[in-house]
Amino acid sequence: MAGSKYAYVRNFELPDPLLPGTFLIFRLDGHSFHRFSTEHQFTKPNDVQALMLMDHAARDVMEEYKDIVLAFGESDEYSFLLRKSTSLYNRRESKICSTLTSYFTSCYVFHWREYFPDVPLLYPPSFDGRIVVYPSSREIRDYFSWRQADTHINNLYNTIFWALVQQGGKTTTDAHAALRGTVSSQKHEMLFKSFGVNYNEIDARFRKGSILVRDIEDEPTPPELPEPTPASSTAGNQSHSEPTSAAETSQKSLKQKKNKAQTKAKTKINLLHCDIIKDEFWDARPHLLE
Numbered sequence: 001m002a003g004s005k006y007a008y009v010r011n012f013e014l015p016d017p018l019l020p021g022t023f024l025i026f027r028l029d030g031h032s033f034h035r036f037s038t039e040h041q042f043t044k045p046n047d048v049q050a051l052m053l054m055d056h057a058a059r060d061v062m063e064e065y066k067d068i069v070l071a072f073g074e075s076d077e078y079s080f081l082l083r084k085s086t087s088l089y090n091r092r093e094s095k096i097c098s099t100l101t102s103y104f105t106s107c108y109v110f111h112w113r114e115y116f117p118d119v120p121l122l123y124p125p126s127f128d129g130r131i132v133v134y135p136s137s138r139e140i141r142d143y144f145s146w147r148q149a150d151t152h153i154n155n156l157y158n159t160i161f162w163a164l165v166q167q168g169g170k171t172t173t174d175a176h177a178a179l180r181g182t183v184s185s186q187k188h189e190m191l192f193k194s195f196g197v198n199y200n201e202i203d204a205r206f207r208k209g210s211i212l213v214r215d216i217e218d219e220p221t222p223p224e225l226p227e228p229t230p231a232s233s234t235a236g237n238q239s240h241s242e243p244t245s246a247a248e249t250s251q252k253s254l255k256q257k258k259n260k261a262q263t264k265a266k267t268k269i270n271l272l273h274c275d276i277i278k279d280e281f282w283d284a285r286p287h288l289l290e
């Protein structure tokens, strides 16, 4: 078949490698989730079950793809950071992007009933995906700061907006008008004065988004020094270039494998709702930007 007269069409498939040695951010976002959330009666402004389902699907992706070290989720989107050295699918952009988007979507549908036992899926949800390449840790820090700042801005707006509508009895048009031109401190004040809500006491999941981080559980055990073989310890002058027996060689390679495994630290994926804009989060995890 390879040599058939049709095979030339293969040449139209162009390679799409992502620049080596760069950080990769893969972001997906729910397609038309304004409609999806309405039809599936998501709670406004934040549906905790919907957000937990997003977190579950994102964790599944991280369990499957070990080169993802960090993920951040808000609303209908999730961003994933792949380590600089990743050679996942030979860094082929469309392969990584399509496979990860598809896997996340399948996981979202797969776990739907655990989070919405009484809400049948009315139609299949879909997500779009993209990959952006970043040259240095500075842009990665700024990228995640950008997403978390976005979470804050949207959540503050949505919280006061829906309070005005649901508790204040305003129409959506009037609520938008009441908020037009207001700055952050005014929104905090409106929330507190009109509804007795202290914004800083709202669930951190809504204010900070979801952070899934691959943390190192324990330090790797340093590799053992090879034990002297009886021959070398007795003879003392055995040269490294001297031929060794097959049994000795296989024992040696077994030991090398064991040592290699021991140098790999155990990791655990933790779900946090903390600040990732300040240095503290990153200073505690230098491995994320290595």
Ligand SMILES: Nc1nc2c(ncn2[C@@H]2O[C@H](COP(=O)(O)OP(=O)(O)OP(=O)(O)O)[C@@H](O)[C@H]2O)c(=O)[nH]1
Pocket (backbone or CB within 6 Å): 029, 030, 031, 032, 033, 034, 035, 037, 038, 042, 043, 044, 045, 046, 047, 048, 050, 051, 075, 076
């Ligand atoms: N009620 C409710 N709606 C949510 C929640 N999370 C996300 N949404 C909805 O999902 C939308 C996500 O925004 P976008 O991604 O910008 O818009 P979209 O409708 O998905 O459109 P595209 O992404 O362009 O396809 C929000 O505007 C909300 O309507 C939630 O927790 N509760």
Ligand SMILES: [Mg+2]
Pocket (backbone or CB within 6 Å): 029, 030, 031, 032, 033, 034, 076
């Ligand atoms: Mg969307």
Ligand SMILES: [Mg+2]
Pocket (backbone or CB within 6 Å): 029, 030, 075, 076, 077
């Ligand atoms: Mg979105």
